[in-house]
Amino acid sequence: MSAADFAAANLSRATGAGLDLHEYQRVTTNLANLDQWGAAFMRVARGHLARAAQATTAISSAEHFQAAARWFHFATLGPNREHALAAAEADTAMGRALDLLEPGARRIEGPGFTGWLRGPADAAAAAVVVPGLDSSKEEFHDVINALLRRGVAVFAMDGPGQGVLTATTTVRADYHHVIGKVIDALGVESVGLVGLSLGGYYVAESAAREPRVAAAVTVSGPFRLDWDALPPPVRDLLAQRAGGEDAAHRFADQVNLSGLAPQITCPLLVVDGGQDIIPGVTNGQPLARLASRGRYLHLPHGDHLLGNARPDWLAAAADWLSGELT
Template sequence: MNAADFAAANLSRATGAGLDPHEYQRTIAELGDLDQWGQAFMSAARGHLARAARASTAISAAGHFQDAARWFHFATLGPNRERALAAAEADNAMGRALDLLEPGARRIEGATFTGRLRGPADAAATAIVVPGLDSGKEEFHDVINALLRRGMAVFAMDGPGQGALTATTTVRADYHQVIGQVIDALGAESVGLIGLSLGGYYVAEGAAGEPRVAAAVTVSGPFRLDWDALPPPVRDLLVQRAGGEDAARRFAGQVDLSGLAPRITCPLLVIDGGQDAIPGVTNGEPLARLASRGRYLHVPHGDHLLGNARPDWLPAAADWLSGELTGPR
């Protein structure tokens, strides 16, 4: 895939994550080939760090740090010899933003996860935001903010093979073990989960295996993966995040919710985009159908992650999760 095609394929994901579309277009216009992706996006991120250093108020500096975190994260999505550095810089920039905006935000980490807990200490409910295969806790600002605005405490996390842990860990299919460790660290009696892309599988698997999950939302999550049918870029990414081809094949073979879906007893909202068609990926409709309390939201014009259709699902999903976690049982 050339630089122009790769950039076009990631446009709605970038704008959905909050990257300025004009700056995005200027940045990709300077790419001679795709191998320059990481360098170009890290350069854009450093531009926002420089703006933060010149800012006259804390709120402006924090905004620039948040923008830097987004750009550093997107620097990890394409070819980048400094991918681990970019992920670490994204984590650092977001931390600096929250130090200014939300001094009460807490870093919480364990052997298989890291993240920040935001929101009121006396929140009536806690939600965990779970990223996907090549995403991380710095990508889904709008999802986090939608939950915070509804009064929830929100833990945005990186798990094995994700975000800040990419360089030191590999993906694992038994994600309920990770979710259980997160809940223990948070000291919560119950939590809600929202997972995006492969994070949707992680959330469904977590809801099937961890009884303290009170409600869950999946967004563009796979029901099943077929390794042989997956496009080469997806297979390459799985190889990278799993630590080798054999491990990637095993992992893909484990991503199958056929037997787990009937074990999900909590309320479950499954969201798919009608334009999200990836060979080798079965989307979420069977999950919603097989789960005893599953609901299905299909957005016909939505693409993968539905970055082109945020108003059609995000407010409703945030309302639904908040209601399930705080309303009468």
């Protein structure tokens, strides 16, 4: 894939995550080939770090640290010889932003997960935001902020094979074990879950097997994967995150909610975009149909992660989840 095609494919994802549209276009337009992606994005991120150091107010400094975190994260989506460093820098920059903006934010870590708990300490409800195959806790600021504005405490996490844990862990299909440890660490009786992309599968699998999940939202989550039909770039990415092609094949074979969906008894909102068509991936309509309290929101014009359709689903999903939790 050319750099231009890859940039176009990730445009709505980038803007949805908070990258400035014009800055993104300036950077990606100047890429001679895709191999320059990682280095170019890390240069922009370091530029924001420099601005953070020069800022005259804590707010401005924190905003640049947040921007740096996003750019470092997006540096991991394309070819990057310094993938682990970029993920670590994203993690560090986000931590520095929260130190300035939200001193009450808490870093919580456990076996197979790490992340930030944000929001009021006395919040009546907590939500866990679960990233996907190549996303991380630094990506979904709009989802996190929408829930925070509604009084919900939010734990934004990296799990096995995700974000800052990519260098030391591999993906696992039985994600409910991770969610169970997260709930234990949060010290709450129940949580709401929001899963994006492959995180949608993780959330649905957890809702079926972890009784402390009170409500769940999936966004562009797969119902089933067919390894043989997946495009080569997706298989390659799975192999990277699973620790090899054989492990990736086994993982893909486990991503199948046919038997688990009827076991989901909590309220479930499934959000899909009609333009999100990937060979080998079955979208979420069967999940919503088979879950006893499933609800399906299909946006015909929405792409993967629905970054091109935020007004059509984000506020409604945040309202729905906060309402179910409180």
